[in-house]
Amino acid sequence: MAATAAANDSFRVSDVRVEGLQRLPVERVYAALPIQSGDLVGPREVAEAVRRLYGSGDFEDVQIGRDGDQLVVVLSERPSISRLEIKGNKSIDEDNLRKGLRDAGLAEGEVFRRSTLEAITGELQRQYVAQGRYDAQVDTEAVPLPRNRVALNINIYEGSPASIRDINIVGNDVFSDAELRSVFELKPRGWWPFGSRHRYSRERLSGDLERLRSYYLDRGYINFSMESTQVAVTPDRSRVYITINVDEGKRYRIGEVRLAGDLVVEEEDLRPLLLAKPGEVFSQRIITQSAELLTRRLGNEGYTFAQVNDFPEVSEDGETVDITFYVDPGRKVYVRRVNFSGNVKTQDEVMRRELRQFEGAPANTALIDLSRERLQRLGYFGLVEAETPRVVGSEDLVDVNYTVEEQPSGSIGANVGYSEASGFIFGASVSQSNFMGTGNRVSFALSRSDIRDSYSFSHFNPYYTLDGVSRGFSLYYSKIDFSKATVASYAADRIGAAVNYGYPISEYSRLDFGFGYDNIEVTSGDFVAEDIYRFMMAEGNEFNLFKLNASLRTSTLNRGILPDRGWSQTFGVEVASPGSDYMFYKVSWNGERYFPISRRWTLRTRADVGFGDGYGDNNILPFFENYYAGGIGSVRGYESRSLGPRSDAITYVNQCELNPANCVRDPDPDPVGGNLLVEGSMELIFPTPFAPESRNVRTFFFVDGGQVFQTETANNLYEFDAGEIRYATGIGLTWLTAIGPLSFNFARPLNRQSGDDTEFFQFSLGQVF
Template sequence: MNFLSNRFRLQHLFVFVATAMVSLSAWAVEPFKLKDIRVEGLQRVESGTVFASLPFRIGDFYNDESGAAAIRALFALGLFKDVRLDTQGDVLVVIVEERPSISQIQWVGLKEFDKDVLNKSLKEVGLSEGRPFDKALADKAEQELKRQYITRSLYGAEVQTTVTPVDRNRVNLTFTVTEGGPSKIKEIRINGNQSFSERTLKDQLNLDIGGWLSWYTKSDRYSRSKLNADLEILRSFYLARGFLEFRVDSTQVAISPDKQDISIVINVTEGDRFVVSNVKLEGNYLGKEDEFKAIVKIGIGQPFNAETVAETTKAFSDYFGKFGYAFARIDARPEIDRLNNRVSLVLVAEPSRRAYVRRINVTGNNRTRDEVIRREFRQLESAWYDGDKIKLSRDRVDRLGFFTEVNIETQEVPATNDQVDLIISVVEKPTGSVSAGAGFSSTEKVAFNFGIRQENAFGSGNYLATEINTSRFNRTIVISTTDPYFTEDGVSRTIDLFHRTSRPYLGDLNAYSLVSSGAGMRFGVPFSEVDRVFFGANLEQTSIRPGTNLPNAYVEYMQQFGYTSTSLPLTIGWARDGRDSALVPSKGILQRFNSDLSLAGDSRYIRTNYQIQHYTPLTKKFTLALNADIGYGQGLSNRPYPLFKNYFVGGLGSVRGFQQSSLGPSNSANTLFLGGARKVVFNAEVLAPFPGAGNDRTLRLFAFADAGRAFAESQKISLTDLRSSVGIGLSWLSPMGPLRFSYAFPVKTQDTDKIQRLQFQIGTSF
């Protein structure tokens, strides 16, 4: 907040009074030549400051006019509250009384605003510790603070300024604030509506009389800016439904005598409803009228809709941009037939001149390096303006997943008619998470765990993750790093190192365990703007250490192939990302295909996985997200599929409402979940903004339906065996990382299924 940024100065009327009251000896003197000048009364101000302000020097002639000018100049410094001139022969004596300096500024009772921000604002106007005290500035600051409290619906707030003298001509300045309770909206009335009910219109407004979430949304707090925004929403609501001549006649805001209750009355005139009778194109369309007609979104015979008109003009502007016309103007001129309530729209286009991009500027990236953003740009500097490339560039930057907002603005270059600058502004989000902890139990004793994951390590765009866990049941050391631009052409490189020891958490330290170690490297080669092919190799070794509770499937595997299996799987994959955002997508398709093929070593197998996610915007606020994830594993060379490569289904990330990894083959007692060589998972979500969060995409609600299961290699995949659930959840891009909470209602279950209705997770989208 910088509400004191405009400097203000009180015109010291008493300067003129002081000038008029100067002793007659200073005024009624005959001009004389100055032999000396003395200054008296200085405490902190340097004498040189006074001498530099005087309009005369030793040796000059002194008269009445030069004396008056000297007094005005010294008062103008703002350092003195009194200035007098005295003459002693041919010596001039300047007698000053300094203003007290501010020793300390204190705030009492401040809750709504941050005192450091207020102190910074005061400093910008000259009211800070060590500066001369100016009561006019202090009074102005007090009044401005009261006004700011009113904007936050705290009409009863009182601010009192106290000036306390201290030693050495200093003062302490104290602002005592009594904030009181906020004034709340108790009534909203809309008059003049006929086609829509008052309740329907109130539902469009952000201001309301309060509800169970008002403590968070503050929707019952009045401010003029909020009301103006709601009036625009109301106007857009009518214009989108054919009421071309709708207007807001007046608004009345009344506050109760105790300044606690606010009433709002909105008076409107709806006017008649108009239907679009025709759409005509006029102007210069570069000889591509048919192409422009194909992107018209205005429906003839439908009620006039200002939103579709705006979408059409924007589509026209974007299409002109495709050919380099950055300054194209498209005007929608309505021709109204009030007799028949018809309107004909004339779209007049003026492409203006073709332009090229002079410079691309990046703002808002406090942590991320410029090059990380610029290397995603397909629009180049000193190249012709291309609307399609600019949109593609914006989407590529958004798909990085480092930013909550990515916007591109076009600015004309002064004194030119064919150049533009592109301003890309981003809002960074936390891209890393750190976890550290220690635990103690009778079975595990002391266990430490530490993990760090950074998707944008040191602002370089590289991915870095480390995980360490010293639990007796799950010991892990994992290091993974990805350089998305290993080469300048965008070939990525990923290196993985891992060592894991896991045993079933049954409270038995003598239970069997799996120990796996390995390393791998893979590269990703971009084949198009949305397609990338991956290939690489891994070296893995997995050992089965016998113990209690060892499942029969593991016993049979050891008897046939031994305790230790070594494999050298080759990896090939493909990904196509056509989403508009990697963080919170609202449209587009993401596809992933990955296959591991091991033809050497003790384990011979093929493991293939395909996933597709489809995002469709239902409205501006609601998005439908569909996901399918299918995995298939098969043993090769007459060898069974290795059990330690099984897929697991159940819980967040697959089928919510069931215990994690529990949907699939298990031991006879149903206490150990073994996973399966095949998996089938389907998900559907409808995402909506959190009530009161506005356009904030980091906090959303969703309703979901899930189905899926894992199958053993010997089992036949049957959709009738899938488990399913429905439920609701909350998604939050928190500083700790993406958080997802869900509460599920299992629909199709079996008696042996492990139900877990409430679940939460940090990580995956589905």
């Protein structure tokens, strides 16, 4: 047998013999070997074969020899990785680290290559240095195992990020060091040891340098440059000093602002979108915003892939910069299909009826975005994204793809209990805003106890007609058996029904109107307020009411549940019409607005005002239609419906008016509400510590204020007193769960008065506030 890799004489191979394999199949060798039986082989073919086998990466040694007319291939396999263990990594996620190792060929079952391991070790070391962990160490160990296998152990000591001792900026004359340092996220370490802003990171420093460049460009210094950046590390590798050398250059103002290119939209329509004005200080941010506005305007005309590039040029006087916006509209494109993905429950029809961009029409950026906003405002989806990819093989067709992420859109609850006052209690409720994916809102509730039965059902169809006319109806029944009750005050048994219709009058406004019937029978308890008692003596205790209602709602909120942008307001009127046993009206207004402070911080304001009165022969609002305040959704920190006027000092037992000796005072007077409601609140919404990016969890600080007032009774008139308004502050959390929105609030009243009922912790299910 010739043992050398290069034979002097060529020969024709009668057979190929492979020796030395332990783990790999021989077929893998034949696949890499460029020589087969019958080939004429010489030194060149042998050298190529050796190169190919080495190139496969499976072998540490390759020898090719000749035994007569047989080609003999002797191989020494590389070991395979039997086990890979990583210890000590914390700042780099282990799943991501293993994925990177697998992509590089270091994974269990793969062939072990020491050169790859050394390269990975060096890369890990560089990543830790980029994080400012200069004392990090990465040690690797390959432990031989039987059957030509190895176990890889990667032991990492991450160390501690170096702290920034000082950030020194050299060459700045226009802006002070303090002004420029305020742009940076990285800060020198001060007396406060917590936080991460003082920890050096190459990536964060790169971001700060870009912010510094933008700071100058937005203030007219278009020739600003950073000459060099040095990062000096102390010998103990625990601190770094950053020095940035800058050249500020000259400040420029804007000269001429021109439009060039193919102006498919009239120039007079594009000019108002140019935020950059002659004579103003040059600002790259304003220039970029102008180009984006022009691009969107062209997108509204169907030029979805239009490009607008800005070209600043120093004018001849050397004092100003002329700006030219070059417009390349591209081809006008049309929508081939609108596709939805991610909607497991919601029917396609429910989503499609919210669209304002239609198939076959020119692609309109504004309508595509408006359709996305309308889907978001439904409240069924936590996230809605839109993409407009080109149709393969076509230059003038796109698909509009909406990707949605469904979220809980209802609530469910049940309760079983016992109390001395009510006996055994059983209750259940279900409310679903997207019933079975149809977009209809359905809710029902029932509650039964020894003294009280209550049932209700409602249904709302937002698209009763194809053009968006809505219809809803509700049925309700409630009755209390006062012969078995030991409660005070009064109770109103109710049975009724209502029908409501809505009509869209604009993209953001809607007019609703309806009518209903309400039968109310009032039963008094052992104690009853004097005014209520006199009202019942004069008007009776049973009322048949025919109610008419109308409301106008305008909303630009960006989401149906837990919005953080936009505003809404609703003005409503309810009237007990002539023919009713008692005639009255109620007028209300409520509104809310969100003020973005930053990407994650938002200020929310809310206000509610309501007033009711009688008309015709009836001169006051009936007590059973009074407003109440207090609790979640009102003034937190006070018990629900506990604020406002309470029962009069003189109360009645067995018609004590006929026998004054029977009159006693109510030891614990109940709230009776009022005909005037005034409420308001402010919330500072901030990122939730354990879920900063989640749209299903919201945390906030709040300040609430509100009260209800009784401005008139049958015999007296009273004035509104702002000094009686109650205030509270606290912190709250709202969480959208599978069973409905959960709200938790910790509140402290700010001006509690004697007799007020307060609560430090309040909880609710099914109400978002």
